[in-house]
Amino acid sequence: MSVSASNVTKQFGGFTALNGVSLEAQEGEFLALLGPSGSGKTTLLRILAGLEFPDSGTISIGGEDMSNRAARDRQVGFVFQQYALFRHMSVADNIGFGLTVRPGKTRPARTEIKRRVAELLELVQLPHLGDRYPAQLSGGQRQRVALARALAVEPRILLLDEPFGALDAKVRKDLRRWLREVHDRTGLTSIFVTHDQDEALDLADRVVVMDHGSIEQIDTPEMLWERPATAFVCDFLGGANRVAARAIAGSTDGGDTIDVGGVRLPNRAPAMAAGSATAFIRPHEFEIAAPGSAGIPVTLRRMLRTGAHAALETATASGTIIEATIPAPPEGLVAGDALVLVPTAVRAYPEA
Amino acid sequence: MKPATATAEPRWLRWVLTAAALGFLAINLALPLAAVFIEGFRKGIAAYAAAIAEPDAISALKLTLIVAAIAVPLNIIIGLSASWAIAKFDFRFKPFLVTLIDLPFSVSPVVAGLIYVLLFGMQGWLGPWLQANDIQILFAVPGLVLATIFVTFPFVARELIPLMQEQGRDEEEAALSLGASGLSTFWHVTLPNIRWGLLYGVLLCNARAMGEFGAVSVVSGHIRGKTNTLPLHIEILYNEYNFAAAFAVASLLAGLALVTLLLKSLLEWRYAGQLAGRGH
Numbered sequence: 143m144s145v146s147a148s149n150v151t152k153q154f155g156g157f158t159a160l161n162g163v164s165l166e167a168q169e170g171e172f173l174a175l176l177g178p179s180g181s182g183k184t185t186l187l188r189i190l191a192g193l194e195f196p197d198s199g200t201i202s203i204g205g206e207d208m209s210n211r212a213a214r215d216r217q218v219g220f221v222f223q224q225y226a227l228f229r230h231m232s233v234a235d236n237i238g239f240g241l242t243v244r245p246g247k248t249r250p251a252r253t254e255i256k257r258r259v260a261e262l263l264e265l266v267q268l269p270h271l272g273d274r275y276p277a278q279l280s281g282g283q284r285q286r287v288a289l290a291r292a293l294a295v296e297p298r299i300l301l302l303d304e305p306f307g308a309l310d311a312k313v314r315k316d317l318r319r320w321l322r323e324v325h326d327r328t329g330l331t332s333i334f335v336t337h338d339q340d341e342a343l344d345l346a347d348r349v350v351v352m353d354h355g356s357i358e359q360i361d362t363p364e365m366l367w368e369r370p371a372t373a374f375v376c377d378f379l380g381g382a383n384r385v386a387a388r389a390i391a392g393s394t395d396g397g398d399t400i401d402v403g404g405v406r407l408p409n410r411a412p413a414m415a416a417g418s419a420t421a422f423i424r425p426h427e428f429e430i431a432a433p434g435s436a437g438i439p440v441t442l443r444r445m446l447r448t449g450a451h452a453a454l455e456t457a458t459a460s461g462t463i464i465e466a467t468i469p470a471p472p473e474g475l476v477a478g479d480a481l482v483l484v485p486t487a488v489r490a491y492p493e494a
Numbered sequence: 495m496k497p498a499t500a501t502a503e504p505r506w507l508r509w510v511l512t513a514a515a516l517g518f519l520a521i522n523l524a525l526p527l528a529a530v531f532i533e534g535f536r537k538g539i540a541a542y543a544a545a546i547a548e549p550d551a552i553s554a555l556k557l558t559l560i561v562a563a564i565a566v567p568l569n570i571i572i573g574l575s576a577s578w579a580i581a582k583f584d585f586r587f588k589p590f591l592v593t594l595i596d597l598p599f600s601v602s603p604v605v606a607g608l609i610y611v612l613l614f615g616m617q618g619w620l621g622p623w624l625q626a627n628d629i630q631i632l633f634a635v636p637g638l639v640l641a642t643i644f645v646t647f648p649f650v651a652r653e654l655i656p657l658m659q660e661q662g663r664d665e666e667e668a669a670l671s672l673g674a675s676g677l678s679t680f681w682h683v684t685l686p687n688i689r690w691g692l693l694y695g696v697l698l699c700n701a702r703a704m705g706e707f708g709a710v711s712v713v714s715g716h717i718r719g720k721t722n723t724l725p726l727h728i729e730i731l732y733n734e735y736n737f738a739a740a741f742a743v744a745s746l747l748a749g750l751a752l753v754t755l756l757l758k759s760l761l762e763w764r765y766a767g768q769l770a771g772r773g774h
Contacts, residue, residue, distance in 0.1 A: 212670070214674060218671060219671070222664050226668040240673050
C-alpha cells in the first residue's frame, strides 16, 4: 500500500515539530526517516499512525484520505521504540491481542487466532516462547514479539520507531538483516525512524533526511552518499572534514568548480553560485603531497596505521583538525612534519 | 569479617536497626492493639457480647458499613478517572488538579466536616432550600457519606497517579494502533497494569472510611442508633465511662481493619506467581 503525507505541519506549544513536510512511499518500499533528535522524524511517524494529529496537511494510505481517522481505524502496524508489550500478558496473548479485541463479527475464532499466533511466532523465530511474559525476554526477543504483534492484525503498512535503538551493537546488526528479510517476505510498505545513518543507508530503499521539522533530502542510499543535497545532509552522514573553499562558476562540464587551496575540482554537490563555500571532503578523498604544492598545508599531529592504510590526524595553521586516510603513506613520516593534503573529490555548499 | 555483598551492613548495625524497627512497632502498634482486645474482654465474654449485640452498637456497625459501601466505590470511580486524566493526558490546569487531590490530606477532618455544615446546615448556603424541599443531608446518611468521600478521596488517586505515570502511555497507544477501542484498551491494558495499586488504594480507602472520626463527627449530630458510626459510638461509650463496652466496640473496628489487611495479604499470596511473572 502506498503512503503519502502532504504539507504536514505540527506544533507542540511554541515548538515547530514539522514544518510543511511532504513525502511518498511506494507500494512495498522500505523507507527510513533519518535525522538528529528533535528533527521531527518520530512525530511524522506518529502522525502517519494516527497517534498524533497534524495541525494542517493530509495523510493518505493506499490513496485513501486518513487525516481524520483514529489510530484504531487506520490498519497500521506500529512497533514502539520501547516495544510497549503488554506486561501482564503472555507473549502469545500479546501477539493475539489485535485479533482478540476485534468486534464480534470480524473476530476470528479462538482456534484461528491460536493458529495465526503460532504462525507469527514461527516467523519471528520464537516458536517456543509463547507462554513467557515480556519481562522474561531479552531485548531482541521483545523486539521480535513487538513486530509479530504488529503484523498479526495484517496491517496495510508497517511503521517502526527506532526499531534497534534499545539493543546492543551485536544484536542490532543481526536484527537489521532479519528485519530486511521479513520486509522482503511480507512485501509490506514499511517506514522506520532512526538516528543512525549506517542503519538507514544499510537497510532502506530510500532515505528521508530530516532536520528541524523539514525534509532535507529524499534519495536512495547511493545518491545520498554520493550527492548530498545540503551541507546538513553531508555533515550528518558523518566523517567528512569541513574546509573553507571558493566556488567558481562555469566549468567545462556544466557544473561549478570548487577551488580548495589552489586545487580545482568539479563540485559533486548541487551547483552553487560563485563565492565563498564550505567544502566537505571525506578522509579517503585525500592524497598527500610535499610542502609547497597546491592543496591544504597542514602539520601532522598523529598517525595511526591500520593494516595497509594509515589514518592521519592533521591540523591547519589556524588549528582546524583534518582527518585523512591514506593507502600508502611515505616512509619516515612523523608527528610534526609539514605536508599538503590534496583533495581528490569535493562536495561544496554555500557558506551558512 | 567482610560483608557478604557491597550493600550489606555490619551485623551489629543490622541488629540495632531491626530491633529499633520492631521495638517501635511493638510499642506503637502491637501493644495498643492488644490493649484494645484485653480491655474489651476485661468483664468477660458475656459483657463483650452484650456490648456488641446492643442495638445502638449494631446500628452503628450497619451505618459504618453502609457509608463505606457507598463512599469507597464512588472514590474508586473518581480516583480512577482523576488519575487516568492526570497520568495519560496533558491539559492546562493539571498541577492545580493534582494539588486539589491532595487537599483532603492537608485539611483537618474537622474543617472538612464544617464545610458541609456551612453548605447544608440551617444557617448554611443551601440549608433553607434543602429544608423547603424536605431533603435531609446533614445529620443523616448523605452527610456522612459526603464527609467520608471528602476525607478518603486521595487514597485511590494518590496510589494510582505515580503508578500510571511511570507506566506511560505506550501500552495504551499500542492497543489503539492494534484496533482496540478506548474502553477495551482500558479494560484489557490499563486496568490489569494497575490492579495491585488499585487494590491497595481501595483497602486503605476502606480502612479510613470505616475509621473516620473528625469529619463524620461534625456532620453526624450524634443521634444514637441513627447517625452514629462505630467511631462515634465508641466515643460516646467512652465519655460515659463505659470502658468495657467502648473497648469491645473498638475491638470490632480493629477487627475490621485486621480483616482488611488479611484480605490484602491473602490476595498477594494467591497471585504471587502472576506478580513474579510480570517482573514488576
